[in-house]
Amino acid sequence: MKKILLILTILLMGASAVTAQIRYKGYVETSGGAFIPSNYYGTGGMVGISTSHGVELFQGLFVGAGFDLNYVTFTEPSSRSSSYGDESDYSAELAFFAEGRYNFLRGRRVSPFVGMRIGGGFEGVEEQGCFYFSPAVGVTINITKRFGLDASLGYSLWSGKGESHEDFSYYNDFSKSFHGIALRFGVHF
Numbered sequence: 001m002k003k004i005l006l007i008l009t010i011l012l013m014g015a016s017a018v019t020a021q022i023r024y025k026g027y028v029e030t031s032g033g034a035f036i037p038s039n040y041y042g043t044g045g046m047v048g049i050s051t052s053h054g055v056e057l058f059q060g061l062f063v064g065a066g067f068d069l070n071y072v073t074f075t076e077p078s079s080r081s082s083s084y085g086d087e088s089d090y091s092a093e094l095a096f097f098a099e100g101r102y103n104f105l106r107g108r109r110v111s112p113f114v115g116m117r118i119g120g121g122f123e124g125v126e127e128q129g130c131f132y133f134s135p136a137v138g139v140t141i142n143i144t145k146r147f148g149l150d151a152s153l154g155y156s157l158w159s160g161k162g163e164s165h166e167d168f169s170y171y172n173d174f175s176k177s178f179h180g181i182a183l184r185f186g187v188h189f
Helices: 002-021
Strands: 023-037 044-058 061-076 089-105 110-123 128-142 149-162 171-186
Touching: 002 044, 023 061, 023 089, 023 149, 044 171, 061 110, 061 171, 089 128, 089 149, 110 149, 128 171
Parallel strands: none
Antiparallel strands: 023 044, 023 171, 044 061, 061 089, 089 110, 110 128, 128 149, 149 171
16 A cells, blocks of 8 residues: 555656646747749749747747748739730738747757648638648747747748649649748747
8 A cells, every 4th residue: 555655646746747847838930031832833922920829848849839821922924815924923821730849958048949830721822721831940049038039940831732723724633832931030938
């Protein structure tokens, strides 16, 4: 009986120590970079805002969820009958994601990190639902124990399946991927 009580006491102390480490953490970031459509459309630019909120499981490991909203510009080839050439166009890309981040030098003022976002959303160029994937590498500058600045370089993929464009002479289904490379700047709290 004493062994069972000892084991239960140790387990309860261990569980309370683990839960004491879990705490809320949030990120808000702005971004800007290049928008690179596949095949049909021409390259453009993008600016956006994202936020994610979750918990820091232990110092350095964050898991949470959030959204990423980007305004993108790109060129769209004109129809064959038009003599005006390519036309500029714009759209919005929206994604909801689960995110994981890991800071390597935990507890230091400056710490490099890696992050990954995976989810789904709405890709506005072809106006369809899409898969979203966005890895990033960056650096965190901790100003206080709970507040700091973040800067990173991220890649984003919005991938969906759509109908072929009306300018093509065939009407088969095809996959459409849109890529983004952006610098992200933000705060964590």
